[in-house]
Amino acid sequence: MNIDRYPEIRPGKKVFKKAYAFVVLLVVGRGIEAADRVDGEVKDIVRGLPEGFTFSLGVAPSGPWMVIRKEKSGKLRYLGWRRFGKTIELDMAIRNIEAAFRIFTFRESTAQAHNNGRFSVNGNLPNALAIMRIMDIAEIYLLPKIIATLAVKRYPDRRELPPGRKHFNRLRIYLRAFSPGLFRVVYRNL
């Protein structure tokens, strides 16, 4: 038998989907860090997390990832996409890139994705629930309403989140997320 007649079939790399997931995780990671400086509810939730608490969210098995830690200052810090050398206390992984693409293109809300078994969670469940709530809040600020309504279970109405506060906080979060700090964290991860 000539083995050369049977070439190895390599799995597709799905470069576009991975690149898209990478950008979404980068923006959400920076958005979460910024939301912790701007939104009162996020600040309250973060206060309940232990100091040094580090979590990662990403796509199994090979990434991309985002890593966030609660610093001594009590604030969340986006550490980038490299997990190596970091002690991850809460590891939230979307089971594969296809599921991640569904979630990141907002065809499935975070809660529905969790209910559909798209996530695997290693770590303390209350902390995972806290992080999911923070992600929902960050998405409400980062995304336009028409998209955010697909991403979260309940998009807050005017009574829950007055438009003035929403737009002001959104502006502050965007300015913080895309501040020179973004280039610093990118440089550190290269």
Place this chain on the structure above:
Amino acid sequence: MTMPAYYDFCSRVKTISGENAMEKIPGLLKGLGVRRPMIVTDRGVEAAGLIDTVTEAIDGGLDIGAIYADIPVDSDYRVVDDGAAVYQNNRCDAIIAVGGGSVIDTAKGINILASLGGKSLLGCQGAGTIRRKLNPLAVLPTTSGTGSEMTLVAVIADTERQEKMLFVSHFLLPDLAVLDPRLTRTLPDFLTSQTAMDALAHACESYYCMEKNPVSDALALRAISLISEHLLPAVRNPAETSARLALANASAMAGAAFSNSMVGLVHNLGHVVGAVCHVPHGTCMSILLPYGLEYNTHRREKAIGEILFSLAGPEIYAKTPEKARPDKAVEQIRMLNEDLHNITGGKHPRFLGEIRNKDGTPAVPRSALPEIARKTMADGARLPNPEEILPEDALMVLEHAWAGIHLDRSRIRKGA
């Protein structure tokens, strides 16, 4: 019905039901390679003589390694650690859990530690920590409500943090569930009523929450009809074997249903009320169930309306206009609670403010509601609920449930 875009369902518990079902245990456990099981139970079950009934039924077939009966009503992880040490010291190779929800969940916790090793259950938290088959576990429920004999979940309290730890794994599914009416015959009327309402809450929530699927729907609807048909006869006449057996089956079916489609607001609030105020789980469920339906009606009008068919029968369902069915279902559950309150001489509470401690003080003081509402954010049952539950929402529902008044729907936040 609308097919979900995705679902998974797993229920691989060997279930045996009927009079003399317990006599089958030795043969079935031997088939799993068991030689020396440990019986896990509590003092109440032991005092009721049920352990004697169990050991007589399995007499000669198995060598009982130990009987661990030190499980309190509010079991916690330290009891699990203690039980696992007894298991290991007596070289047991399986567990037979005889009791209600607390016993069964504690037995699951003991099985985690005994099978995986380690000294404390605190080291085994997290959804992905149980990665291999555990030792054989047979469950003999003595209440008809928890459904834990069919679930992949164990809820174990951390009394220091006043939280309930949730363990979820397919490896937590027991190997054997034994539904024998001898096990529930001695259950007092008010416990029969409260635990059966727990099963009803499992069935209803699994039918309208976000992970609902056709297989769990079938189990849930049948469980609801069995409970609505047999609960009042079983409470009125505790010796009625067929009603007892029907409730045990309903509980197991509701357990299999919610184990796969999960639960929502009712359990979200109920878990925390139980953890903070030490109120029995079934009590919380019977009180909170109507509020769960009311809170979610705008998101799940059709599904909640369909529950009426199993609750009240085809005639009332057909007579009720489609739009009015969800409210009628809520009304039926409130009527059932009222009937149970009357039959049990007031021992079946109808609202949170009515629950009393043994010394007569309120078990759920109104001042505790904000703390309960805040802690609901750390409970996993909030995720599958169709409507978002934030602390303000939880507090609003709790205030209504505390006073025993219908939910003011204008206060439900429905989003933009």
